[in-house]
Amino acid sequence: MPTVKTYCMFCPMQDSFFLAERPRSECAVWGRKSVLSVEFDPDVTRGLCARGNYCQELAVHKDRAFRAKAGEEFPPDAQTANSLLHSLEALSPDSVAILLDGSLTLEETAKAIALAERLGTKFVAPLPSEDMAVAPFKNNISFEKIANATTNLVIGDIFTMSPTITKLIHDASNIGRNNTMVSVDTVRARTGWFAHPELVVPVGRVPLLLDAITAAVGGKPIDELPLAELGISADDFGWAVSAVKSVEGNGNVIFAPGWHFADPFAVAGAAQRLAEIAGFGFAVLPIATNSRGIYRLLAGADCDIAGTYKAIADGKIDGVLALDCDPLEALPGMKIPDVFGMTGQLMTTGYHKATHFIPSKFLFEKTGKILGTEENIIELAEPVEGPGVRAVGEILDYLFGGEAPVFGDIVSRASEVAEVGASPVSGSGAPEGGIIAFGNGNVLHHGDGRYSRRIDFPNLRAKLDIEAVELPKAMAESLGVAEGDAVEVESGFGKARLIVKIAAWLDDGRVLLPMHNPAVRALFDWGKRPALTPIGVKIKKL
Numbered sequence: 001m002p003t004v005k006t007y008c009m010f011c012p013m014q015d016s017f018f019l020a021e022r023p024r025s026e027c028a029v030w031g032r033k034s035v036l037s038v039e040f041d042p043d044v045t046r047g048l049c050a051r052g053n054y055c056q057e058l059a060v061h062k063d064r065a066f067r068a069k070a071g072e073e074f075p076p077d078a079q080t081a082n083s084l085l086h087s088l089e090a091l092s093p094d095s096v097a098i099l100l101d102g103s104l105t106l107e108e109t110a111k112a113i114a115l116a117e118r119l120g121t122k123f124v125a126p127l128p129s130e131d132m133a134v135a136p137f138k139n140n141i142s143f144e145k146i147a148n149a150t151t152n153l154v155i156g157d158i159f160t161m162s163p164t165i166t167k168l169i170h171d172a173s174n175i176g177r178n179n180t181m182v183s184v185d186t187v188r189a190r191t192g193w194f195a196h197p198e199l200v201v202p203v204g205r206v207p208l209l210l211d212a213i214t215a216a217v218g219g220k221p222i223d224e225l226p227l228a229e230l231g232i233s234a235d236d237f238g239w240a241v242s243a244v245k246s247v248e249g250n251g252n253v254i255f256a257p258g259w260h261f262a263d264p265f266a267v268a269g270a271a272q273r274l275a276e277i278a279g280f281g282f283a284v285l286p287i288a289t290n291s292r293g294i295y296r297l298l299a300g301a302d303c304d305i306a307g308t309y310k311a312i313a314d315g316k317i318d319g320v321l322a323l324d325c326d327p328l329e330a331l332p333g334m335k336i337p338d339v340f341g342m343t344g345q346l347m348t349t350g351y352h353k354a355t356h357f358i359p360s361k362f363l364f365e366k367t368g369k370i371l372g373t374e375e376n377i378i379e380l381a382e383p384v385e386g387p388g389v390r391a392v393g394e395i396l397d398y399l400f401g402g403e404a405p406v407f408g409d410i411v412s413r414a415s416e417v418a419e420v421g422a423s424p425v426s427g428s429g430a431p432e433g434g435i436i437a438f439g440n441g442n443v444l445h446h447g448d449g450r451y452s453r454r455i456d457f458p459n460l461r462a463k464l465d466i467e468a469v470e471l472p473k474a475m476a477e478s479l480g481v482a483e484g485d486a487v488e489v490e491s492g493f494g495k496a497r498l499i500v501k502i503a504a505w506l507d508d509g510r511v512l513l514p515m516h517n518p519a520v521r522a523l524f525d526w527g528k529r530p531a532l533t534p535i536g537v538k539i540k541k542l
């Protein structure tokens, strides 16, 4: 039984696992029984979360696409690629954009850049767009150090965004050295339930809080710091400072922005400064596994990342090549381009609208490199044989009309990061007045949800999770709504019909929105604010 060691495609924990595939000699037809099992990698004690286990179902999913299509026809891959290339070349270069899923390899990114240069466009950008606010940061962490830390100061709902990090932090706790997890967020969330203290500050003020902790660790008296502005007690603040100061560098500052912060770039900068003064490890955890590596190659090639989202939002793009992402689910409401090329694995929303579609491999089915969260380069060396579709790199070769070039110095390009300057995408500032809505993660879902919404387990266990707005009890009473009622959430940019779920632990005036639902993502002005930061909303009963 061929068994390979491969990697989960869903988040920057980059957990490895074994996948067993039935040999084609035993089972010529690719079907539900072709991929037999996902086994934990015994060298990775944190195991896999539910999403990692989806890889088996995804490999043999009933909606898996196996045939290329061009219009109503189903020509071979090479012919479809050729037709797509000619259609893109016929457009003005400044109306063509290439979008890359955050699970593409470094080599595939380099080939996409080469194709963009050939087409004459600078509009190349990754999805999810929200990762770009923190992608420029260089990590300085090891997973082992997290498990052995005395203090982990975590910012954002990291247990939900990157679930197996929970095991590392619980390991640290179990060592029995008075481990502390301090959490910082703008809204109460799952991770904070396990922390002490849980520091929840107003949207937009997290950099102020982190700078205050940095100043206190550096010796500034607490009574000279703006605690009243932050709305936290001197006790909680003092505890957090002591947890950082007293451990002689045995700690980490870890930031998973999700969708909770007005300016994730500023938060990451303040977090990095705190880590430096404390002698702590530091990491940002974006949503997608290789967003940071992809960003480094695109930034080095001078691609216009923010300009890409804006041009799409402004309806100025007539030709899109979406590589393993589905912009109709990630950037809902965008104009469907005249030429809409896609590669992908499942027949998601974009598949049905694409002018050209070429089926492709998942990350766990191919070879190549990704940038590790520990700033290592992870080599995907053992692909499963898979269902006879091509990896994006091979499809880009077809589009390029020969082997598309890959930078000879790709590892150093991905490893070295220039001094972090300004954010590649702008933050929103804090919403003014009214109800503040925060995009929220879900342990059973990932990114725009285009994979996880089509997987059995979350549909059986928690189907309503991504159709519900979570409200505090007092707000539900003032709106006259009860659990299960339908409501309309309106952001001034879009409207979504959702159902009410009461979250008694939420602070009044704040609601949580499931970001794995395109109807919710349509509430966010992603062209201007690709980081999908908190928004002001109105809610009414339907």
Ligand code: SF4
Pocket (backbone or CB within 6 Å): 008, 009, 010, 011, 012, 013, 014, 015, 047, 048, 049, 050, 051, 052, 053, 162, 163, 164, 165
């Ligand atoms: S924690 Fe992340 S990398 Fe690990 S199994 Fe879950 S989604 Fe995959």
